Amino acid sequence: MSELLADDPEWADVVPIRQYENVNPIAPIFYSEEYKDATDYFRGVLKTGEMSPRVLQLTERIIRMNPAHYTAWQHRYKTVISLKIPLEEELELMNEIATTFLKTYQVWHHRRLLLTALTSIDAAARELEFLKTVLRADAKNYHTWSFRQWILAHFNDEERLWAGERAYIEDLLEQDVRNNSAWHHRFFVVFSSGIRLGDEDRDQMLRRELSFVKEKIALAPNNPSAWNYLRGALEHTNTPFSTLTTFVELYTTSQPPSRGRDEDVVDLDNPPPSAGAQLPAVAALEFLADIYEKEGGDASAKAVEIWKSLANEKDVIRKKYWEYRIRDALSKA
Amino acid sequence: MLNHPTPTDGYETYTSRLQKETEELIKKHRPPHDTAQIELQKKLHFEFLLRNLRQGFPERYTSQDASQPWLIYWTLHGFSILGVGLDDQTKKRTIDTLLAMQHPEGGFAGGPGQTAHLLPTYAAVCSFAVVGRPGDGGGWDAIDRKKMYDFFMSLKRRDGSFLVSHHGEVDVRGIYCLLAVATLLNLLTPELLAGVPEFLATCQTYEGGFCNASFPGWAFEADDPETESGSPKTYDLSAPRPPLGEAHGGYTFCAAASWVLLQPYIKLYYSSAGGSLPPVPSINTRALLRWCVQMQGLPIELGGFKGRTNKLVDGCYSWWVGGCVVLAETLLGVTATHEAVPHEHHEESDEDGQKSWDDADDSLFNRKALQEYILCAGQHPAGGLRDKPPKPADAYHTLYCTAGLSAAQHRVIPSEAREKAVISAWHSSQAHAKAESRHPGTAYAPSSDADREMLDELRKGIFAHAMSWSEEDGTAVYVGGAANRVNATHPLFNLTVTHSDGMLSYFYGQTPPSRYANKPATK
Numbered sequence: 001m002s003e004l005l006a007d008d009p010e011w012a013d014v015v016p017i018r019q020y021e022n023v024n025p026i027a028p029i030f031y032s033e034e035y036k037d038a039t040d041y042f043r044g045v046l047k048t049g050e051m052s053p054r055v056l057q058l059t060e061r062i063i064r065m066n067p068a069h070y071t072a073w074q075h076r077y078k079t080v081i082s083l084k085i086p087l088e089e090e091l092e093l094m095n096e097i098a099t100t101f102l103k104t105y106q107v108w109h110h111r112r113l114l115l116t117a118l119t120s121i122d123a124a125a126r127e128l129e130f131l132k133t134v135l136r137a138d139a140k141n142y143h144t145w146s147f148r149q150w151i152l153a154h155f156n157d158e159e160r161l162w163a164g165e166r167a168y169i170e171d172l173l174e175q176d177v178r179n180n181s182a183w184h185h186r187f188f189v190v191f192s193s194g195i196r197l198g199d200e201d202r203d204q205m206l207r208r209e210l211s212f213v214k215e216k217i218a219l220a221p222n223n224p225s226a227w228n229y230l231r232g233a234l235e236h237t238n239t240p241f242s243t244l245t246t247f248v249e250l251y252t253t254s255q256p257p258s259r260g261r262d263e264d265v266v267d268l269d270n271p272p273p274s275a276g277a278q279l280p281a282v283a284a285l286e287f288l289a290d291i292y293e294k295e296g297g298d299a300s301a302k303a304v305e306i307w308k309s310l311a312n313e314k315d316v317i318r319k320k321y322w323e324y325r326i327r328d329a330l331s332k333a
Numbered sequence: 334m335l336n337h338p339t340p341t342d343g344y345e346t347y348t349s350r351l352q353k354e355t356e357e358l359i360k361k362h363r364p365p366h367d368t369a370q371i372e373l374q375k376k377l378h379f380e381f382l383l384r385n386l387r388q389g390f391p392e393r394y395t396s397q398d399a400s401q402p403w404l405i406y407w408t409l410h411g412f413s414i415l416g417v418g419l420d421d422q423t424k425k426r427t428i429d430t431l432l433a434m435q436h437p438e439g440g441f442a443g444g445p446g447q448t449a450h451l452l453p454t455y456a457a458v459c460s461f462a463v464v465g466r467p468g469d470g471g472g473w474d475a476i477d478r479k480k481m482y483d484f485f486m487s488l489k490r491r492d493g494s495f496l497v498s499h500h501g502e503v504d505v506r507g508i509y510c511l512l513a514v515a516t517l518l519n520l521l522t523p524e525l526l527a528g529v530p531e532f533l534a535t536c537q538t539y540e541g542g543f544c545n546a547s548f549p550g551w552a553f554e555a556d557d558p559e560t561e562s563g564s565p566k567t568y569d570l571s572a573p574r575p576p577l578g579e580a581h582g583g584y585t586f587c588a589a590a591s592w593v594l595l596q597p598y599i600k601l602y603y604s605s606a607g608g609s610l611p612p613v614p615s616i617n618t619r620a621l622l623r624w625c626v627q628m629q630g631l632p633i634e635l636g637g638f639k640g641r642t643n644k645l646v647d648g649c650y651s652w653w654v655g656g657c658v659v660l661a662e663t664l665l666g667v668t669a670t671h672e673a674v675p676h677e678h679h680e681e682s683d684e685d686g687q688k689s690w691d692d693a694d695d696s697l698f699n700r701k702a703l704q705e706y707i708l709c710a711g712q713h714p715a716g717g718l719r720d721k722p723p724k725p726a727d728a729y730h731t732l733y734c735t736a737g738l739s740a741a742q743h744r745v746i747p748s749e750a751r752e753k754a755v756i757s758a759w760h761s762s763q764a765h766a767k768a769e770s771r772h773p774g775t776a777y778a779p780s781s782d783a784d785r786e787m788l789d790e791l792r793k794g795i796f797a798h799a800m801s802w803s804e805e806d807g808t809a810v811y812v813g814g815a816a817n818r819v820n821a822t823h824p825l826f827n828l829t830v831t832h833s834d835g836m837l838s839y840f841y842g843q844t845p846p847s848r849y850a851n852k853p854a855t856k
Binding site for chain 2 (some may be wrong): 036066069078113175179194229232233273275
């Protein structure tokens, strides 16, 4: 592909258009000859509106040099539709490009357009599998996650699509409990997107989620992703934070509770911090202060105490914020 | 401050290992004890920007070929932040270059011959704010506002969102870009804004920050306005519109700035008192503030900002998240309060010798620490700024690190006094004429006198609010001393106030009172 279109007789009928005609541009980019050549011919093609197999090749050539060229993607999509190219074929061809340029918006948007046009649950299910391989290489890739969520919502098939998601998330959190993308995905699947098959009993679902997240907090108590999930789950279901006081207090003391004779008697609702836990956990202190603030009255003073210790000792980078929390609480008292 | 590593609880994972490696790298750039020695290498950064502008960008910037207005904006506004003016020849060349990217059907494209897109449209219009002026060759009158409005409307979807381009994706960055441009160019109408607040509200995640888009499909059947049959349907507004993607710094800034820009519209076109107007849409502002401040890294990370929970600090989030804190404060109303703070606490709180909460008018993030991150870790020794060491500098990070430095040095907030002064000088007929006659901005026609009055109120509210942002006297903080001072930048547009004032005044046909007229003379 290093040959220039300018030297290719197949392109002799197209008039290339230079980027800047009568302008001496400020801040120009020093393109390679190949890129300049391809985009000159692309501008020529856009002008005539040509949609042909050679235009497909040309857009691929440009995309491989600059996957963020949204106009090339847009024209490619129109050409694919116009030539009635089998959409699975196009999707297949794009797999390698997606894996190579996975941080580019357009790569994923193109797939979304293709899947929308395909209207096939089979294709959607295959796509979820393909995305697993991509996420194996980059487990927090934003566009990939956002796209996965779109597929689930758009095709919205409980048995073929939604059903496998929780197990997948649990695998990912098993590998890295700090993967915030996986936590967000869980929230998306469990709380934000309607009611999953088997989750009709909302109380039972919430109990399961709380027990899940508490286990993960016990494993690594200074993991903000898990704490944010816990807060989100409670807020989403209008469950008072104070229902978790016993649990949270295990994480606000300096030492993990001693594991003496009672080791066999495990309180499943209140899993204790792991042996390596570094306590108190700042997120637990914040949580407890929120409980006290909500309780009001005499408890407000306890909230203020915690915020002071965060501001002056345990989370000094956020001093101003914790002081604001004190002012805010006192102004409402 | 203490330099404890992020606690790993004796349980290592990929995230904690990466975090640890990063802390090891960054802590080598810890500021010296005498912070007066920390220097912003203005000359080197100036030379970096000048090289890009004059000589151009090396081949690896081919990836930005569809973002050419951004390369120009990052460079020009970088000069403005550093306090560098441009000569007339450079301005003219810039205007010619930008106009080559205006699309015949409205809006600006990523480069000549490309298709129009909301993101480069913002970058181009902001660049015009820096280099342009009214009149022949000044660029401002060459912006086709009528076609731009039509372009905006052609991207609008029924869930209140906008595509970033035809056949493109929905993304709150695009919505921010559209709102910023429509505000600057006096293009806002109730027709354009319908449903936008509701859409933005659906993009807030359980963490408090915002994601890139929400899923509309269950409430709004047709996904693409370009394929709609046009027959009106009823929609199930109670259906879930789940956020796609997790809370993220870039999207959070865009959503929060959009939300602030929309306030005059929300005030006029919604009502909490029932009646014919829709109920006031809401976001969780406290959660937004919490999320923003939680993104500030620990002292061992020099207080730089992260873009997502459990990700790494990166200089560009100095602006996207650091710069978002003041927006959250504004929405919470904490910037407006200056009343005395309770003093009942002093017996025990001053034990560390610090005055704990006397400066209630200060920002709610750590302004000093952020400056230290940018100055000590963000500057590349050869000029330009970066994500973090040992990465190279680039045009994008150079702007968003310097803009973040500016946001940490200066506290620019809405001033009620300024807003009142602007409103008292408001000329409704001129704003109307500017919006609709000489350079027709919109095809929108109010259907009644009452609608016309509302629209007039909307224009006035938007203009006065945008013009009201001012730096509070005596609140600037310069790590390394005043020699490190950079110019203040408008928290909503990321332009200097001089540039946003100039463009706003022209496109609303107003002559606002001078910002400096009412200040007492200082000797």
